[in-house]
Amino acid sequence: MNLDSIYDLKIEDISLGYVYNLKKQNFTCIFCGETFDEGIVYEDNHNFITAKRAIEQHIEREHNGVLKTLLSLEKDITGLTEIQSKVITGLMEKKESKKLAEEMGISPSTVRTHKFYLQKLKRQSKIFLTIMNLLELQEEEVESKELLKNEKLNEELLKSSCETNSLHPFFTQYNLK
Ligand SMILES: [Zn+2]
Structure with missing residues (x-):
């Protein structure tokens, strides 16, 4: 796979x-x-x-x-532990906490604690995913701004070199006179 x-x-x-x-x-x-x-x-x-x-x-x-x-x-x-996977499987099979606890050899209250924690993890994962997505968007924005800035800078350099009727600084290294 x-x-x-x-x-x-x-x-x-x-x-x-x-x-x-x-x-x-x-x-x-x-x-x-x-x-x-x-x-x-x-x-x-x-x-x-x-x-x-x-x-x-x-x-x-x-x-x-x-x-x-x-x-x-x-x-x-x-990102799930073995116990968490088992609890989710139990939920998927619509097993009662008591029955699931018996099968897993843990107390029903522990099963309930795991269920509660999984819900908390779901809420946290949503926020975490949003944070990371926003971060990615921000990085893309910075990159495109830099690109735009470079383009403008090149344009200005070209413009100024044309205006003063002198060679672009790039060419001076070839000692063109
Ligand atoms: Zn397939």
């Missing part, structure tokens, strides 16, 4: 598990790269289905759904 490009995607696209390419008019699975062409009718259990339906089924059947696939990724990618 090559996930390098997953970071360039929007949360909405990652949630779907696939991206739509307007130019190629096809759907691509973000986990394995399999594509489904919109111009083709796919067959499924003696039924004819659209490419969109086909990729949705592909995500469910081949990858067990987006949530499970994301949860199965390495800790380094998800």
Whole structure:
């Protein structure tokens, strides 16, 4: 699974598990790269289905759904501890805190604490992501301003050299007289 490009995607696209390419008019699975062409009718259990339906089924059947696939990724990618992953899996399976606690060998109050912490992490992640996005925008703004400044400076230099009818400083190093 090559996930390098997953970071360039929007949360909405990652949630779907696939991206739509307007130019190629096809759907691509973000986990394995399999594509489904919109111009083709796919067959499924003696039924004819659209490419969109086909990729949705592909995500469910081949990858067990987006949530499970994301949860199965390495800790380094998800940032979740093993316990946190288990609690989220429990929530996904709609297990009660008591039952989940039994299965995990911890107390129900600990499960509740983990659930509370996960909600807190979600709120913090939103703020963190916004901060980093703003920082990126700010850096881009500075870069484009510098570029504009350099362009203006070059223009002025050229203008002044033309006005005084002397050679541009750049040429003097060749001892042109
Ligand atoms: Zn796939």
